[in-house]
Amino acid sequence: MNIPQTSLPRVVIVGGGFAGLALAKGLEKKEVQVVLLDKHNYHTFQPLLYQVATGGLEPDSIAFPIRKLFNNLKYYHFRLAEVLKIHSEKNEIETSIGNLEYDYLVLATGSKTNFFGNKNIEKHAMEMKSIPQSLNIRSLVLENFEEALLTSDFEERKALMNFIIVGGGPTGVELAGALAEMKKGILPKDYPDLDIREMQINLVQGSNRLIDAMSAKASEKAEDFLADLGVNIWKNLRVTNYDGDRVTTNTDETFKAATVIWAAGVQGETVDGLEAQCIVERANRLKVDAFNKIIGYKNIFAIGDVASMTSENNPYGHPMMAQPALQQGKLLAKNILAELKSKPLEPFVYNDKGSMATIGRNKAVVDLPKWKFQGVFAWFVWMFVHLFSLIGFRNRVIVFLNWVYNYIRFDRESRLIIRPFKIKNNQSFK
Numbered sequence: 001m002n003i004p005q006t007s008l009p010r011v012v013i014v015g016g017g018f019a020g021l022a023l024a025k026g027l028e029k030k031e032v033q034v035v036l037l038d039k040h041n042y043h044t045f046q047p048l049l050y051q052v053a054t055g056g057l058e059p060d061s062i063a064f065p066i067r068k069l070f071n072n073l074k075y076y077h078f079r080l081a082e083v084l085k086i087h088s089e090k091n092e093i094e095t096s097i098g099n100l101e102y103d104y105l106v107l108a109t110g111s112k113t114n115f116f117g118n119k120n121i122e123k124h125a126m127e128m129k130s131i132p133q134s135l136n137i138r139s140l141v142l143e144n145f146e147e148a149l150l151t152s153d154f155e156e157r158k159a160l161m162n163f164i165i166v167g168g169g170p171t172g173v174e175l176a177g178a179l180a181e182m183k184k185g186i187l188p189k190d191y192p193d194l195d196i197r198e199m200q201i202n203l204v205q206g207s208n209r210l211i212d213a214m215s216a217k218a219s220e221k222a223e224d225f226l227a228d229l230g231v232n233i234w235k236n237l238r239v240t241n242y243d244g245d246r247v248t249t250n251t252d253e254t255f256k257a258a259t260v261i262w263a264a265g266v267q268g269e270t271v272d273g274l275e276a277q278c279i280v281e282r283a284n285r286l287k288v289d290a291f292n293k294i295i296g297y298k299n300i301f302a303i304g305d306v307a308s309m310t311s312e313n314n315p316y317g318h319p320m321m322a323q324p325a326l327q328q329g330k331l332l333a334k335n336i337l338a339e340l341k342s343k344p345l346e347p348f349v350y351n352d353k354g355s356m357a358t359i360g361r362n363k364a365v366v367d368l369p370k371w372k373f374q375g376v377f378a379w380f381v382w383m384f385v386h387l388f389s390l391i392g393f394r395n396r397v398i399v400f401l402n403w404v405y406n407y408i409r410f411d412r413e414s415r416l417i418i419r420p421f422k423i424k425n426n427q428s429f430k
Helices: 018-026 046-053 119-124 131-150 154-160 170-185 216-228 322-340 376-389 393-409
Strands: 010-014 033-038 042-044 063-065 076-080 083-087 092-095 098-101 104-107 111-113 162-166 200-204 232-234 239-242 246-249 254-256 259-262 266-268 285-287 300-302 355-358 364-367 372-374
Touching (some): 018 322, 046 376, 162 254, 216 232, 266 285, 355 376, 372 376, 376 393
Parallel strands (some): 104 300
Antiparallel strands (some): 092 098, 111 266, 246 254, 364 372
16 A cells, blocks of 8 residues: 555554544644545545435535545545455554555444344345435435336335335434425425325334433434324334335234335444454444453554443443544544553543434434423424534535525425436336
């Protein structure tokens, strides 16, 4: 790999998500060489992927070019690459563009969809962890409506207009709410020849309440909001199979549907080459100590979703969300600099700033450490937090203007089939 040689310590960061960028910015203008590797040349603001999937935003408004973040920084280097294997005995990584030595290696590879070993569901269901996947969902939704216009088969039309969202966490709840908003105010205008009342949105949750990581009140209000929007909520129901036509569950309940979106779980995106004992099998995360060092390694760290830092208060590690990732990235930057100066390291303590989810127009739930509220005010708080968490002034302006326009006109302009999903994948619903 063509990286300039230097006498400075080299910190290699794998992943340009929240954790990786927080670490890179923390090392800015310090006496280290930073090499950032990612499979994409942009950072994705994942909390708004569902708005790309439902036509509310274009992808460039929630993505930011990584190179632009570090323009004019002498010791920063970005390479578009996939890391294939870690050779810890040589302090070297193997990538798709060559090998690279490191002094410190930090894995900030994030997470991927967890299908819990069900290959059929993995093959036929849609996932939403990246911009291309969100665009695939958008295309499939619109293509299904176009196909529904053409068929005279009542059962086929019902299936084309039936949407199953598996997983009642924040992603599933927000996606269900956005689809319900489309059903209410947009699709009837776009498809006047279809009876949009036949469109069904089913949210399937394996536990007894939605967004169960939030408070009971937030869960209850989220369910009420979705019910008011016409979403069918199925609790204590687990999807066991999907063959591209029919969804089966752990009960006698089945669904015939052309679209299944899987939001039921995530797992760490690990890299080959590490000892098996440092991987938590349940969630495919890497065991780290209080300083984010991977157990058994002196100069390899993991931060964000891929890291599992367990404690009495967090027996399964910290939640796989943006806040722990950002906080771990910022602290690790300080700790790497401290270690270079032979100073003591600071253990990580998670500062839970709360969680929130939106369920459509004027509807949201917010849990803060001291306050919990729902409804219109919560919706404004959700918008404010997400707007100012975006990277780049341009992105904030574009997203804000889109939200204002969508609110005033009750419209979503990005209803474009840019990358036809069915044609690309040679699929047709039968």
